[in-house]
Amino acid sequence: VSREVDELEQDAAAGNGLLDRRTLLKGAGALVALSAGGARAGERPAWSSRPGKPMSGYGAPSAFEAGVTRGGISAQPGAAGSGASRTPLEQLEGTITPSGLHFERHHSGVPAIDPDQHRLVVHGLVDRPLRFDLEALHRYPMVSRSYFLECSGNSGALIAPEPRQASCGELHGLVSASEWTGVPLRLLLEEAGLEKPARWVVAEGADAARMSRSVPLEKALDDALVALYQNGERLRPENGYPMRLFLPGWEGNMSVKWLHRLQVTNAPAMSRDETSKYSDLEADGSARLFTFPMAVKSVITSPSGGQRLGARGVYQISGLAWSGTGSIREVEVSADGGRSWAPASIDGPALPQHLTRFRTAWRWQGQPAVLLSRAVDSSGNRQPTRSAVLAGRGAGSFYHYNGIQAWGVDESGAVRNVYA
Amino acid sequence: VSREVDELEQDAAAGNGLLDRRTLLKGAGALVALSAGGARAGERPAWSSRPGKPMSGYGAPSAFEAGVTRGGISAQPGAAGSGASRTPLEQLEGTITPSGLHFERHHSGVPAIDPDQHRLVVHGLVDRPLRFDLEALHRYPMVSRSYFLECSGNSGALIAPEPRQASCGELHGLVSASEWTGVPLRLLLEEAGLEKPARWVVAEGADAARMSRSVPLEKALDDALVALYQNGERLRPENGYPMRLFLPGWEGNMSVKWLHRLQVTNAPAMSRDETSKYSDLEADGSARLFTFPMAVKSVITSPSGGQRLGARGVYQISGLAWSGTGSIREVEVSADGGRSWAPASIDGPALPQHLTRFRTAWRWQGQPAVLLSRAVDSSGNRQPTRSAVLAGRGAGSFYHYNGIQAWGVDESGAVRNVYA
Numbered sequence: 001v002s003r004e005v006d007e008l009e010q011d012a013a014a015g016n017g018l019l020d021r022r023t024l025l026k027g028a029g030a031l032v033a034l035s036a037g038g039a040r041a042g043e044r045p046a047w048s049s050r051p052g053k054p055m056s057g058y059g060a061p062s063a064f065e066a067g068v069t070r071g072g073i074s075a076q077p078g079a080a081g082s083g084a085s086r087t088p089l090e091q092l093e094g095t096i097t098p099s100g101l102h103f104e105r106h107h108s109g110v111p112a113i114d115p116d117q118h119r120l121v122v123h124g125l126v127d128r129p130l131r132f133d134l135e136a137l138h139r140y141p142m143v144s145r146s147y148f149l150e151c152s153g154n155s156g157a158l159i160a161p162e163p164r165q166a167s168c169g170e171l172h173g174l175v176s177a178s179e180w181t182g183v184p185l186r187l188l189l190e191e192a193g194l195e196k197p198a199r200w201v202v203a204e205g206a207d208a209a210r211m212s213r214s215v216p217l218e219k220a221l222d223d224a225l226v227a228l229y230q231n232g233e234r235l236r237p238e239n240g241y242p243m244r245l246f247l248p249g250w251e252g253n254m255s256v257k258w259l260h261r262l263q264v265t266n267a268p269a270m271s272r273d274e275t276s277k278y279s280d281l282e283a284d285g286s287a288r289l290f291t292f293p294m295a296v297k298s299v300i301t302s303p304s305g306g307q308r309l310g311a312r313g314v315y316q317i318s319g320l321a322w323s324g325t326g327s328i329r330e331v332e333v334s335a336d337g338g339r340s341w342a343p344a345s346i347d348g349p350a351l352p353q354h355l356t357r358f359r360t361a362w363r364w365q366g367q368p369a370v371l372l373s374r375a376v377d378s379s380g381n382r383q384p385t386r387s388a389v390l391a392g393r394g395a396g397s398f399y400h401y402n403g404i405q406a407w408g409v410d411e412s413g414a415v416r417n418v419y420a
Numbered sequence: 421v422s423r424e425v426d427e428l429e430q431d432a433a434a435g436n437g438l439l440d441r442r443t444l445l446k447g448a449g450a451l452v453a454l455s456a457g458g459a460r461a462g463e464r465p466a467w468s469s470r471p472g473k474p475m476s477g478y479g480a481p482s483a484f485e486a487g488v489t490r491g492g493i494s495a496q497p498g499a500a501g502s503g504a505s506r507t508p509l510e511q512l513e514g515t516i517t518p519s520g521l522h523f524e525r526h527h528s529g530v531p532a533i534d535p536d537q538h539r540l541v542v543h544g545l546v547d548r549p550l551r552f553d554l555e556a557l558h559r560y561p562m563v564s565r566s567y568f569l570e571c572s573g574n575s576g577a578l579i580a581p582e583p584r585q586a587s588c589g590e591l592h593g594l595v596s597a598s599e600w601t602g603v604p605l606r607l608l609l610e611e612a613g614l615e616k617p618a619r620w621v622v623a624e625g626a627d628a629a630r631m632s633r634s635v636p637l638e639k640a641l642d643d644a645l646v647a648l649y650q651n652g653e654r655l656r657p658e659n660g661y662p663m664r665l666f667l668p669g670w671e672g673n674m675s676v677k678w679l680h681r682l683q684v685t686n687a688p689a690m691s692r693d694e695t696s697k698y699s700d701l702e703a704d705g706s707a708r709l710f711t712f713p714m715a716v717k718s719v720i721t722s723p724s725g726g727q728r729l730g731a732r733g734v735y736q737i738s739g740l741a742w743s744g745t746g747s748i749r750e751v752e753v754s755a756d757g758g759r760s761w762a763p764a765s766i767d768g769p770a771l772p773q774h775l776t777r778f779r780t781a782w783r784w785q786g787q788p789a790v791l792l793s794r795a796v797d798s799s800g801n802r803q804p805t806r807s808a809v810l811a812g813r814g815a816g817s818f819y820h821y822n823g824i825q826a827w828g829v830d831e832s833g834a835v836r837n838v839y840a
Contacts, residue, residue: 045537047678048626051500052529053657057489058481059520062661064535065654069477081471093649094564094601099518100479101653109472115484117465141736144514144767144777181514206468229513231651233521234485237473241482258467316561347564349769357564 013342016335017363019314020342070101072170081109082209084151086173089301089320095348095355096146097176099231104238105151105174107273108209111258115234115242118206120188120226124264127193134242137228140183144229145248146354148322150175150294152251152278156398158386158405163417168304171417172405175322177355178239180246182227185220189264197266203245206260213254214268215247219292223248226259249324249353250292251400253278281394293324296383297402298331298358298375309413314363317344319373321356326378328356335362337370337406337420344373352378369409370420386419433762436755437783439734440762490521492590501529502629504571506593509721513738515768515775516566517596519651524658525571525594527693528629531678535654535662538626540608540646544684547613554662557648560603564649565668566774568742570595570714572671572698576818578806578825583837588724591837592825595742597775598659600666602647605640609684617686623665626680633674634688635667639712643668646679669744669773670712671820673698701814713744716803717822718751718778718795729833734783737764739793741776746798748776755782757790757826757840764793772798789829790840806839 013020061068068091075083085104087097104110115134123129154174157164164171189201194217201220204212215224227235227246235241240257247255253273268274268290279287298321303309321328328350332341344358358373374383386403408418433440481488488511495503505524507517524530535554543549574594577584584591609621614637621640624632635644647655647666655661660677667675673693688694688710699707718741723729741748748770752761764778778793794803806823828838 045534045626047531047533048628048630051628052526052531054495054501054529055490055493055503055505055524055526056658057493057505059490059522059524059656059658061478061653062535062657063532064661068653070475070479073475073477075474081474083475085475085477092652093562094599094652096516096599096652098651098653102479104475104479106472106475109474111467111472112483113467114465115482135730139734139736141765141779141781142513142738142767179514179516206465208468208471210468231518232512232514232516233481233488233518236479237482238476238479241484310555314559316559318562345561347562349771351769359561361561 014334014336015340016367016369017365018333018335018342019361019363068101070104071167072173082107084174086169087176088167088169089173089299090168090304090307092301093318095177095357096231097178099178099233099236099239102176102178102236102239103151103174105252106207106238107211108207110237111207112237113206113242113258118242118260120243120260120262122188122192122262122264125195125198125266126264127195130188130192132188134228137183137226137243140187142181142183142228143225144179144181146177146179146351147246147248148175148177148353148355149252149255150322152253152291152294152399155401158401158403159390159398163419165305165417167306168299168301171305172299174252178230179232180225180227181229182225182246185224185226185245188226189220194264198264200265200268202263202265202269202271203256203259204261204263205256205258207258211256211273212269212271213256213274214265214271215245215254219247219250249294251278251294254292278399280399281397283392283394285394291400295400295402296323296325296375296377296381297321298373298383299405300333300371300373300407303371303409303415304407305415305417307415309364309409309415312365314361316359317362317371318357318359321358321373321375322354323375323377323381324353325381327352328375329378330376331358332374333360334372335369338372364409366411368411370418371407371409372404372420374404434754434756435760436787436789437785438753438755438762439781439783488521490524491587492593502527504594506589507596508587508589509593509719509740510588510724510727512721515597515777516651517598519598519653519656519659522596522598522656522659523571523594525672526627526658527631528627530657531627532657533626533662533678538662538680540663540680540682542608542612542682542684545615545618545686546684547615550608550612552608554648557603557646557663560607562601562603562648563645564599564601566597566599566771567666567668568595568597568773568775569672569675570742572673572711572714572819575821578821578823579810579818583839585725585837587726588719588721591725592719594672598650599652600645600647601649602645602666605644605646605665608646609640614684618684620685620688622683622685622689622691623676623679624681624683625676625678627678631676631693632689632691633676633694634685634691635665635674639667639670669714671698671714674712698819700819701817703812703814705814711820715820715822716743716745716795716797716801717741718793718803719825720753720791720793720827723791723829723835724827725835725837727835729784729829729835732785734781736779737782737791738777738779741778741793741795742774743795743797743801744773745801747772748795749798750796751778752794753780754792755789758792784829786831788831790838791827791829792824792840794824
């Protein structure tokens with residue numbers, strides 16, 4: 001009853017082994033057929049012989065998963081607490097990032113804020129300045145939405161002239177996704193009453209860096225949240241406990257953590273954090289201010305850099321796609337460096353401004369391959385090639401990089417970052 | 421510009437203070453208006469004065485949230501590792517349960533399984549018995565879906581003749597939800613090839629209790645998963661690491677954890693775990709075998725048992741609804757013990773067999789109240805009253821309880837479990 005591997009030829013969807021996304025893969029996995037006896041026999045391992053651990057108040061991953069941590073931790077010399085850690089995308093599946101593995105980017109470390117003492121102040125061009133404690137915010141209607149968050153510096157290593165050898169998470173792991181629950185910022189601004197010249201909201205964090213960014217009023221009145229919960233529980237300290245701004249689809253730095261102040265203004269503050277960083281250089285060397293939404297992007301998370309394929313046969317290609325300008329409409333995959341493309345399966349509802357999981361089947365028979373993915377979003381935006389991204393940029397410009405990622409597979413099954 | 425509280429009268433949606441779900445709550449929260457000076461002044465707290473903690477490999481909740489743990493831990497005397505812990509529903513928001521707070525129910529504790537040694541065997545009425553290791557399973561197409569999981573003993577305390585005073589989580593916290601990623605069981609069964617008399621699949625865990633349950637083949641071939649990931653990362657040990665069966669919408673006990681064996685049979689095994697427990701007694705004392713899907717249900721998580729309202733004003737009523745027989749179509753809320761009802765807002769997409777968050781606004785002016793919620797699912801099933809559930813049951817029957825929960829609020833703002 002099981003299909004032979006050779007029958008899979010009829011399911012070819014593109015060159016170099018890509019199979020139709022509806023291929024069931026019967027007979028294609030790495031399986032061991034057992035004798036009737038083998039199915040029942042076998043020694044009883046220790047964990048089946050005596051009772052295991054008791055119930056606990058707050059669980060943790062298995063000790064066998066101790067190697068699954070945030071990686072690529074980079075600290076900025078001379079600036080205590082300034083740096084980043086990255087989500088190990090290649091070790092995860094689905095679309096939600098476990099809160100313990102959400103990427104970090106801090107400008108002065110993670111403050112330990114007492115929630116009972118923390119206040120959020122709304123002032124500036126408002127009819128009446130207001131101050132909210134956590135209990136007050138809990139009186140307001142909340143919304144819960146799953147959204148990605150991406151640092152605008154994510155994938156910046158891809159501008160290097162030679163491809164850096166690193167894992168998918170080390171290269172692209174400044175993106176994560178959570179279910180965020182909070183109060184629409186619009187409600188708080190309407191409560192304060194906007195004065196006529198109001199055009200911007202300057203958000204400031206309570207960390208020692210007083211990280212601050214200017215947000216156009218239009219976004220603040222649209223889908224911005226004052227987020228209080230992440231994946232069901234209160235925000236993690238690294239993500240702004242006890243409250244953060246959250247701007248769906250926009251560069252992560254604007255979703256100011258440890259939020260304690262919102263000043264309504266008629267112009268952007270041109271704060272240190274929005275002028276010294278996060279600006280893109282045009283090809284002519286001039287700076288583009290500002291780049292708010294993160295552009296459409298995708299990356300194959302498995303197989304990916306540093307991994308090694310095992311036995312020949314059919315593999316599941318799995319990856320993530322996202323866009324700050326809509327939902328993911330389509331992802332295509334190539335196994336021959338872009339000569340031919342096949343549509344990948346989009347798993348589940350492709351929610352706007354959220355990570356979308358795509359998958360497809362690929363038959364590897366020991367041949368070299370170059371795996372690519374490219375995404376299109378609901379606004380019709382298409383993920384560009386690396387060279388197209390670089391052609392529009394000045395030297396050294398690395399923010400907002402969304403080029404197509406290529407993973408090279410050699411005859412030994414080793415997977416490397418390549419430029420294709 | 422802000423609306424006065426009295427204006428809210430026009431937004432009444434049902435008796436005793438329930439407001440229209442579209443009410444914006446302007447002017448209704450507990451707010452502090454500041455003088456212009458007050459908005460900028462204030463001492464700088466310690467956490468704003470010096471750099472915070474550095475990046476970390478795997479994050480944890482704030483120390484200020486140390487009290488948010490699984491509660492109602494119950495151990496069965498004489499049976500090491502047998503017992504349960506419960507999700508603190510009243511302290512959470514949104515629809516995803518953090519994996520560390522997912523409820524537990526074990527029959528012999530949590531085994532510490534080495535994933536490299538673990539195998540899943542498929543045998544019985546199949547053309548060829550098969551054995552899978554984790555690498556083999558990763559060759560198959562996976563799907564990611566957010567689903568609730570509920571123990572069939574959840575809420576069983578509500579059959580007590582007098583209402584037990586406990587928190588929402590202690591009473592109803594044997595339900596949680598995660599994004600589960602795994603291989604459709606159908607693919608593995610088709611790979612093994614089903615023999616003609618095949619009707620059931622008996623699933624067994626690798627824990628010392630060898631927990632086992634019989635699953636009708638129809639479910640196994642429908643939406644059943646061999647789940648490998650939970651909320652993005654590998655399953656937590658308490659949830660079956662390295663693999664579990666997952667049967668969307670069905671009683672939790674059937675989603676066998678630490679899955680190591682699937683035997684295809686022509687009849688249920690009538691195992692200890694499906695005969696000594698999880699059976700409902702009919703009113704005439706006869707036992708009903710089996711009750712697989714969990715029935716439509718809802719509960720207000722805030723305000724809820726043991727909480728105390730603070731200042732008078734407008735509160736957000738927030739709760740969860742779910743059904744094993746579809747998605748949530750409607751939730752209604754009452755503040756007067758069921759004399760009048762108002763529709764609650766359903767937040768976001770109401771996904772099938774997943775927790776759905778509902779919310780509505782309620783104006784509390786110090787009056788006594790009895791808060792109720794009742795859900796209807798997409799199959800047209802309606803959540804029954806407590807007395808309707810009990811009327812159909814024999815004495816002491818407590819599994820699969822889905823009656824309407826009533827929270828009484830007294831003049832002091834104290835919230836108690838009441839029968840209404």
